[in-house]
Amino acid sequence: MNPTPICPWCGSTEVVARNYARKAGSVAGILTGAVAALSGPRIGTPRSVVSVVVTSVLLGAAAGCTTGAILGSAIDQNVLDNLECTKCGHVFGPSSPA
């Protein structure tokens, strides 16, 4: 999709993506999904409610993680300076003028 990023400061091609927002989004999504699952309606008899809750939390966390990662990736690519030069430490965005 994108050509190999080049550091606008030193010209190095040894550039890594930081993906901070994607990681943060995954964690936030896990928490949000788990909380949403816990606050949702309880289904089942008292005997099975524990397993239902556990399953709900796991499903909610998984869904939240996926959603958070997708949202975070979009933020990384469009908003944040997501690229870091490993040679000089310069941080810049994919759309930054070279």
Ligand SMILES: [Zn+2]
């Ligand atoms: Zn550099």
